[in-house]
Amino acid sequence: MPLPPGFTLLQVVPELETGGAELSAIEVARAVVQAGGRALVASRGGRLAARLEADGGRLVALPADSKNPLTIASNGRRLANLIRREKVSLVHARSRAPAFSALWAARATGTPFVATYHGIYKARSRLKRWYNAVMTRGDLVIANSDYTRAHVLAEHGLPPEKVVAIPRGVDLDRFDPAAVAPERIERLRAAWGVADDDRRTKVLLAGRLTRIKGHLTIIEAVSRLKAEGRTDLLVLFAGDDQGRTDYREELFEAISTAGVQDMVKIVGHCDDMPAACLLSDVAILPTTVPESFGRAAVEPQAMGRPVIASAHGGTVETVLDGVTGWLVPPGEASAWAEALKAAADLGPAGRAEMGQLAMGRARQLYRTDAMCAATLAAYERVLEARR
Template sequence: MRVALVENSGNLFGGGQHSFLQLLGAFSQAIEPLVVVPAWGSFADAAAQRARVVVVPMPSLRNSAPFGWIHAGIRLAAVFRRHGIELVHANGSRCMLYAGTVARLCGLPVVWHVRINDPDPALDWLLQRLASTVVVNSCFVAKRFPGFQTEVIPNGVDLALFRPRTPRPELAAELGLGPHERIVLNVARCVAFKGLDRFIEVARRVVRRMPMTRFLLAGEGPLLEELQRQAADLGDRILFLGARRDVPELMALADVVLFTSLEEPFGRVVIEAMAMGIPVVAFASGGVMETVLPGETGLLVDPDDLESMAEAVLGLLSSPVERRRLGEHGQRVARRDYDIRLHARRIEALYDRCR
């Protein structure tokens, strides 16, 4: 089946795009993917290593003239016809408006993949009706569409990439980590809903009682400098690592993954940590409540109770046996429920039902 996978941006921004990339690499031979992006960038470059990529500019819906919309639609239709596309899969709202409208005019089924829970009242009603199927990554995101049928397919994780491994001593040395220090990691964009101010406050409480603990934050974003100022009193007990390409190696260094996001739609970092056998401490909020099994693969605490979160982290850091128990169970759950190959088969089955 020839499928056009249409993405909102040519650059990599968040977990939704990483999920789309991993799906692209996990399709069976029954799928012939064509990736359509509005511009070249880091996402397009990565996609080009897995499939053919075509650029079709898709102007902003709110800040451009109708002529630009029409021109984009004509170009998309030409791409679909030239490549013999049989189904369209749109990863986001802006590209869904373009791709969904054109797909309907061309008589093609279209899947709208929704990975965030923020409603768009101006568009959601229309996009639901353009879609043959709306697929969401969690039951939490499905609440965005009350009274509307959606298909819940959780994101997948590449188990070959995110697997237990021996920590690299040279990476620990590069980061200045001592052999007897405990490591707490978070991987997140520096934006408000990731709750990184809470990550810093939990770090303060933990370091006060267990000074040989280091907190690592991998990620960048508009709040990075503000977060660094907030954490100045922690000195070298917290490291801001910026964007990293070696997340599996960083996770291998970690004793605990501390995920402080609020109202997280899904939480890729959680299933990546589980796949690597790292226990997770997170807030009982959003889609994370569907992936973290409390007391089995990690610990969940009330979003308003930072002291309980600090206690949960301290308890795991003090108990290698409990860390191992939660980590091993997390691995089993990741293999059973979140293997990217299973995710791809579910998406392919969805394609078949749409035809």
């Protein structure tokens, strides 16, 4: 959609390494540039910064990942100066700590402020609820799923018109099986040590190495399967530990103790998730706490792969149990073992049929261009209200 003449967007996100908030910031920045506007992202930076600038956006280096009150105050002053200097039209925050700086700067300059709720923030105290509520103090709140929107409304008592659900999107040009050359799959196969003639059902768990992603549940589930004599699966943990070396070592120890080194591999960060999906037969998202959306459940479906996911949070919207994948009680290793068996026993033809249904649904409901168009429409709504 067209943007007002001279439109300049400033997004504020802690870093640009990996994750849903970061990818959404990059994708919306590209959409703004394509619509004739300018896109700035204030962030500590990271591996996605090159992609931002290749798409025509601009990184503004800022310690936006800091939770130090003095740094937050300093960031607020720097952002206010940036807003004035660059004639920023709208500020969009994507995380709580930098949202304090961004909201202060927006108010100091009279600039519209929007925030996206990318997660379900827990609040066990009044102080934490106040901290989380910074995301609701602007002109509009964007929730990344209906599940998240319902949570925001219940938690903060906002009027329904102030919270809009815009599901996260998948880049269907990138996540397109036809766009992945066989050489890319072979490079990953070699890097991950997966033999060409390995006929086991390959299971992909893509996500940061953090406890809430459910790796330990899967290690226990695989251990149960091996005890039953099932050795026809290979599980691949693809993700960065992002400094969580203790947890990474805990996973290696759990794999060794369970005796499943031949069935579970930690392969590290992956820059080519479309190829990773095609290398695999099924993807899993065994999160132990609800995902607000769960892009890792949608991207494999767009690539024609069925998904096994924890039956809570946003994934109950994105995975249709028994149709595009399976929904499993979170943290229950026995249930996960049964679901992994079901996926393996379905065979290549059955998984392909389920994968086609998953692909059709993902392409209909979760397109990046639809997410970006809805986000730009939300910006226009805020600007119009201010006018």
